[in-house]
Amino acid sequence: MKLLALALTLAATLSFSAHAVEYHQVQADQSAITFTYQQMGVSMDGKFGDFTAQLSFDPANPAAAKATLDVALASIDTGSIEGNEEVAGKPWFNSATFPTARFVAHTVKALDDRRYEVAGRLTIKGQTQEVIIPATFTPQGNAGVFDGRFTLRRADFAIGEGPWAAFDVVANEIQIQFRIVARSGE
Amino acid sequence: MIHHYTPTAKALHWLMALLLIGLLALGFYMQDLPLSPQKLQLYSWHKWAGVTVFLLVLFRLAWRVTHRPPALPDHMPKALQFAAHAGHALLYLLMIVIPLSGWLMSSAKGFQTVWFGVLPIPDWVDKNKELGDLLQITHEILNLLFAAVIAGHVGAALKHHFIDRDDILTRILPARFTEKKS
Numbered sequence: 474m475k476l477l478a479l480a481l482t483l484a485a486t487l488s489f490s491a492h493a494v495e496y497h498q499v500q501a502d503q504s505a506i507t508f509t510y511q512q513m514g515v516s517m518d519g520k521f522g523d524f525t526a527q528l529s530f531d532p533a534n535p536a537a538a539k540a541t542l543d544v545a546l547a548s549i550d551t552g553s554i555e556g557n558e559e560v561a562g563k564p565w566f567n568s569a570t571f572p573t574a575r576f577v578a579h580t581v582k583a584l585d586d587r588r589y590e591v592a593g594r595l596t597i598k599g600q601t602q603e604v605i606i607p608a609t610f611t612p613q614g615n616a617g618v619f620d621g622r623f624t625l626r627r628a629d630f631a632i633g634e635g636p637w638a639a640f641d642v643v644a645n646e647i648q649i650q651f652r653i654v655a656r657s658g659e
Numbered sequence: 660m661i662h663h664y665t666p667t668a669k670a671l672h673w674l675m676a677l678l679l680i681g682l683l684a685l686g687f688y689m690q691d692l693p694l695s696p697q698k699l700q701l702y703s704w705h706k707w708a709g710v711t712v713f714l715l716v717l718f719r720l721a722w723r724v725t726h727r728p729p730a731l732p733d734h735m736p737k738a739l740q741f742a743a744h745a746g747h748a749l750l751y752l753l754m755i756v757i758p759l760s761g762w763l764m765s766s767a768k769g770f771q772t773v774w775f776g777v778l779p780i781p782d783w784v785d786k787n788k789e790l791g792d793l794l795q796i797t798h799e800i801l802n803l804l805f806a807a808v809i810a811g812h813v814g815a816a817l818k819h820h821f822i823d824r825d826d827i828l829t830r831i832l833p834a835r836f837t838e839k840k841s
Contacts, residue, residue, distance in 0.1 A: 513703040514776025552769045559694045642696040
């Protein structure tokens, strides 16, 4: 009886893993991580140019999904060279010591047939926070398109310390949007 | 024959004199500061004040067109009268063009102008580094010219007062200064 249960479990696991698709070839030209923030009441845009993703996702079994996303913080574009140099410094990302921001998903919950709620741990500048990111998944041939947006509070990660810690010049809330197009297979 | 500017014209003249000299000083001071929250604040205040001055100069021009200023004294040679009018025209032109160049520069550099952090002013140009750099040089040269013309304006007013001993300076001063003379 025990053996049968084990065999069934194993079979189920195998069949799920057979459906799960690994998306790990990020299509850089179609993918983007951008952000929006308020500076002195002015809406500003920026983006990250360099990131990698390991995604394992089966729409039929979202609970088994895995996702790891690494963003090279040095690839930031805040909109000005002066700004890019500033945010690499210790008060902001301290990119020399903490070059990468990492998101590791641990729970994916389906909201409907294309909307999901991705819970995971976001690590920036040595600080790890639990975040929940609403995202959509759209299959596109042998690629998957993952879209989402969430609000990051920079103070949670000590991004912008010392004279920048007050929110009157640079707001605490940073809106992050991402579109990751990743291919499966070899 | 009128001898004085209207109180409104006087108020506008001195209010804008304060604002413009403050804006010039702030503009030249802030551009070399290292990036800091204070620098971003100063830039925003400069832009807000610049928009304010632009609106004030529009009002001032409308007032100028509808309220004839006192004539220049008869003793002035025609060439100097022409120079005085040209100088004033140039001051007005710069008061219009300089805020416009600053606003366009800001847009080209990717920073929208939001008046007092509340009222967004549309961008007329898209972000463009070359255009931004060009407009920055334009804004700077126009302001150097503006500072020179203001120096000439002040110098001419003092020359009228102390050398020609006419009423050119006093007629723009608040009424209590002019009453003593007349």
